[in-house]
Amino acid sequence: MSVYTTVSHDQMQEWLKRYTLGQLLDLQGIASGITNTNYFVTTTHGRYVLTLFEALKLQELPYYLTLMSHLARHGVACPAPVADNTDQFASMLAGKPACLVSCLDGADVAQPTPAQCRAVGEMLAQMHIAGATFPGKMANPRGPRWWSETARQVHPHMDEDSAALLREEVQFQDSHRFDHLPSGVIHADLFRDNVLLNGDRIAGFIDFYYACNDILLYDLAIAVNDWARNDEHNIDDERAAALLSGYQSERKLTSEEKKAWPLMLRAAALRFWVSRLQDMYFPMSGEMTYTKDPGVFQAVLKRHRLQQHHWL
Amino acid sequence: MSVYTTVSHDQMQEWLKRYTLGQLLDLQGIASGITNTNYFVTTTHGRYVLTLFEALKLQELPYYLTLMSHLARHGVACPAPVADNTDQFASMLAGKPACLVSCLDGADVAQPTPAQCRAVGEMLAQMHIAGATFPGKMANPRGPRWWSETARQVHPHMDEDSAALLREEVQFQDSHRFDHLPSGVIHADLFRDNVLLNGDRIAGFIDFYYACNDILLYDLAIAVNDWARNDEHNIDDERAAALLSGYQSERKLTSEEKKAWPLMLRAAALRFWVSRLQDMYFPMSGEMTYTKDPGVFQAVLKRHRLQQHHWL
The missing domain is CATH 3.30.200.20 (Phosphorylase Kinase; domain 1)
Structure with missing residues (x-):
């Protein structure tokens, strides 16, 4: 295809x-x-x-x-x-x-085990550490400015409750600054289909074409929101904890990162909710995408707004 | 060990x-x-x-x-x-x-087949081509100046005929200049024990610690003198032709290189004859080498001085 x-x-x-x-x-x-x-x-x-x-x-x-x-x-x-x-x-x-x-020798995994989530966390931390000596720079094209603008474009197409939630979350994220958190090269799209696994071993991260320089913790939140998400759009405690513990075995989070973590999970959910809304309401002509359900990340965002503990 | x-x-x-x-x-x-x-x-x-x-x-x-x-x-x-x-x-x-x-997955081969010699020639040419964009520079520490000096040191220890042959060959090589031939990064020690093979496939060249910038044809002559050499210290026609044909499938030799080829085979034999003489008569204290027979390359040199055809 x-x-x-x-x-x-x-x-x-x-x-x-x-x-x-x-x-x-x-x-x-x-x-x-x-x-x-x-x-x-x-x-x-x-x-x-x-x-x-x-x-x-x-x-x-x-x-x-x-x-x-x-x-x-x-x-x-x-x-x-x-x-x-x-x-x-x-x-x-x-x-x-x-x-x-x-050519790498693994395959992507639809239902990852906690051990596989742990391995993803470890390798992500190692990617962040190795990226520290990379001299290239690339601003995140899908940062706060992008999601604010895109949210305004999709609002008229949304039902009232969803539009209100989106407006509220964009405002909430805009009122917080993360510039003080460790930043560097991030993958920015580390979903299950972008990691090849060989049993519990990472054969490779792939598809680096959203990579950019941004907050490291944001990359971690993007990964947890996908790798630990179950079919009911809930975050599975065991898989989330495994991914975070793998990450921290290589790079310990600072106390400021831990404080920002619940907000970062929401920011990461917001980013993919917004891009999926954009793909749905404004499909690029001639681009062969199959539209993914924005409701998944709307649900994840809602859960994060209620959730009190975040596996740290 | x-x-x-x-x-x-x-x-x-x-x-x-x-x-x-x-x-x-x-x-x-x-x-x-x-x-x-x-x-x-x-x-x-x-x-x-x-x-x-x-x-x-x-x-x-x-x-x-x-x-x-x-x-x-x-x-x-x-x-x-x-x-x-x-x-x-x-x-x-x-x-x-x-x-x-x-870590590479092959093993070295004591008795290479013509197909393996061909693969070595191909990869050597590819190494020479890829080396063209390498910015580093390193003079050959075992070039003409080194072998002239070393020959003087070992002369007194040698029998008369061998000493005469060595003196004559050093003089002969000194009277020829190769500066007009294509040069670049060479391995300079591509013997059978420095190539890992997997069947007929090259798993890897190893041990680059004699690599330097010098005449490409000299590297090819070093390889032929080892890969095509049989147990009687003769150069096997089939293996030599296979290595050269593999090399030329990736990089055609110029007419000046072809003209210089018989001399280059002698230069390559001289270099290893001299270093083995040095290792035998002046072993480095504390260095754990097992001394290799200088006679092998003395014999190879003698054959090259007589040989009329050189598989080109």
Whole structure:
């Protein structure tokens, strides 16, 4: 379903001359992924993943690809981009910006165990630590300014109660500042479908194309809101505690972070509620997304507004 | 036999805090390698090789380790060094400069097949191509100046015929200049024990601690003199042709390189004949080397001086 751009064996063989990866043996489209086109590329050197970017521009890629390269070089489990003979990670192929990354051996997990949540927390902390020496900078394009504006756009389409809740939460978040909390490189989209697992071992975090510089605790809240969420949109205590304990085994939260934690869980829920509302009411023309239910994060947000304990 | 420096589990656990590699699971000394101490290090992230450098100094390591990192990033099969939280590849452990690199899955091969020689040639060419964008520089410490000086030191210890041959060859090489040939990063020691293979696939080139900037063709001659050499110190035509054809499938030799090839084979034989003579007559005190027979490369040199065809 997701090979939007077709690459022929001959085209690939020609493009591979940019690299020192040996001869092309096999080229297989990958039937997952929503935004980009992906192929498995097998050469005499090994197996790689080719990504053709359907929306990002060539000049936007270096931040993400040098970040992944930096993290992989520090032993954080993620795909390592391969540099070509001009020392670039990306160039045009079939009219699209394209890159090759190393192939990881795991699969995503729909129903994670507490042990898997713990491993995700550990690796996320390690990503935050390794990111500290990354020199690139990228402001979060989906921060408070974005959600305030987007909330105004979607309000007229919402029922009264939901619109009131959204307005109230945006105001509440606007009245709090988190600038004093530790910040750095965050993944910003560490949902279950963006982590490959091999049993309890993290094979790799993937899809870094929302990565940016922001509050570390916010990244943790995004992860907990997805990894610990059960089918009834409740946060499962055991999985949340496991993810947090894994995280803290590598990076202890400060007392200020602990104080901000309940608010951060709400901010993380708000961000995805708003983006899903936007996708539903203002679908991008020509973009092949399947719309996800905004109600999930509305429910999560409601629970966080009531919840008294937060597994810390 | 080659764990000269002992590292305890506790020491390793403490040192690993410099890295984002998770928790230490296992630490095993490796019983191969002559110059340095190596351990297999298994953490929750995976398996790595720890090297403790017995001779090289901490400040000498960046050239070699950033080179390996550069090559690995370009898809050349070699160990990828892991950077620590200060973004360094090496630091002190148990009183020795130490680094961690990714663990490769192959083994060295004593009797290579032509197909394996071909794969070595291909990967060597790819290493030369990928090395073109590496910014580091290192003069060859074992170039013509070194072998001329060393030859003078060993002459008095040699029998008359051998001494005459050595003197003649040094003079002959001195009368030829290769500065016009393509140069770049070379491995400079690509013997059979420095390549891990997995069937016919190169798992990785290892032991880059003679790597330097020099004539590319010289690197190729060093490889042919070892990979194609049979037990009678003759160069096997089939293996030599396979290695050269693999190399040329990735990088075509220029006509000037082809012209220089017979001389380069002699230069490569001379270099290892001289270093083995040095090791035999002037063993470094305290260095744990097992002396290799200089006669092997004396024989190879003699054959090259007579040989008319050189598989090109």
